[in-house]
Amino acid sequence: MDRTGDPSNPTRWVHRIPRAPLVDRAEFLIDRARAKSVVHLGFADVGLTEAKRGGGTWLHAQLAEVATDAAGIDLDEDAVTRARALGYAAHVADCQRPGALAALGLAPAEVVVAGELIEHLDLPGAFLDEVGSLVSDGGSLVITTPNAQRLTNVVGALLGRDIVSGEHVGWHSWKTLDTLLRRHGWRLEELAYYANPSASGGGALGAAARVFRVLARPLLSLRPSLADGLVAVARRSPAD
Numbered sequence: 001m002d003r004t005g006d007p008s009n010p011t012r013w014v015h016r017i018p019r020a021p022l023v024d025r026a027e028f029l030i031d032r033a034r035a036k037s038v039v040h041l042g043f044a045d046v047g048l049t050e051a052k053r054g055g056g057t058w059l060h061a062q063l064a065e066v067a068t069d070a071a072g073i074d075l076d077e078d079a080v081t082r083a084r085a086l087g088y089a090a091h092v093a094d095c096q097r098p099g100a101l102a103a104l105g106l107a108p109a110e111v112v113v114a115g116e117l118i119e120h121l122d123l124p125g126a127f128l129d130e131v132g133s134l135v136s137d138g139g140s141l142v143i144t145t146p147n148a149q150r151l152t153n154v155v156g157a158l159l160g161r162d163i164v165s166g167e168h169v170g171w172h173s174w175k176t177l178d179t180l181l182r183r184h185g186w187r188l189e190e191l192a193y194y195a196n197p198s199a200s201g202g203g204a205l206g207a208a209a210r211v212f213r214v215l216a217r218p219l220l221s222l223r224p225s226l227a228d229g230l231v232a233v234a235r236r237s238p239a240d
Contacts (some may be wrong), residue, residue: 015175018191019147022224025144025194026059029113032142034066036110039134040093042117043072044079059115062069064088071106096123101130108136115144116229118177119168119169128184132236141186143232148173148194151226153217176229181234193224 043060045052047148052058060083064070069087069207074080083090093100094119118124146164148171156163164171172180178188195213220227 002086015222016175017225020174020191020193020224022220022227023231024193024196025115025229025231026062028058028192028194029059029115030062031065032111032233033063033070033113037069037107037136038054038063038066038067039072039106039112040072040110041072041112041114041131042074042075042120043090044076046074046076046079049079049082050061054153062087063113066235067111069109069168071109073101073104077237092182094129096121096126098126102133106134109134109138109228110139110141112141115139117145118143118172119145119165119170124170124180124188125184128186132185135236139235140189141234143177143230143234144194145172145177145232147225147228147230148176149225150195150228151219152228153154155212172230174225174232177230177232181232186234187237188232190231190232192231193220193227194231196228196231 010223040060040063043062045058049058053061059071060072069089071084071091072092073093073095074083075092075094077092080090081090091104091106093104095101095147110122119128121127131141146168151161172187174191180189193230195217216226
């Protein structure tokens with residue numbers, strides 16, 4: 001990554017955004033999982049699982065298909081039960097609770113995926129402390145999360161709207177995520193951005209969203225840091 005200045009300097013207010021590519025989120029995660037052991041946190045996509053399974057876009061199924069071994073962890077007991085019935089290795093745990101992940105007794109994985117999870121957590125620092133027990137020596141933690149600097153936020157603010165899920169409790173830019181990782185013994189090794197798929201809903205709102213994405217595409221190609229989300233690949237700091 002192309003950083004400037006001292007990343008450990010807490011008084012620095014202006015940070016140059018690293019050069020990072022615009023990627024397809026699912027393809028990126030599937031490629032990282034290929035021929036590796038994987039643990040997928042928040043895997044259930046509660047409320048969307050059946051629709052995504054029917055459309056062939058359920059990420060956990062895609063990861064499990066290419067991984068040598070895959071386990072899912074989620075807080076929703078019903079979703080875990082349904083996943084087990086489908087033949088997936090699945091476990092219930094609160095990834096923020098001290099010792100909860102280690103208590104599962106899972107073998108550490110080469111890749112731990114926390115997709116669209118950290119923005120839901122009340123205690124993201126506690127999560128980063130706990131998730132290390134799931135990552136093998138030399139393994140990686142891959143986090144995806146909405147981008148605080150996304151173009152949609154700017155447009156929404158201009159229109160007097162806050163475009164955010166009612167389930168989210170936090171936003172991250174690359175810098176805030178980098179700082180959070182550093183504080184909890186991780187180093188950010190790779191950064192990318194992703195754009196959400198075009199809205200499929202009908203009506204004027206859906207049509208406006210599709211037009212916006214078409215118009216924004218050239219700008220996102222030029223400035224990926226304005227895209228919808230971040231992908232961060234992290235490893236444990238050497239001291240840990």
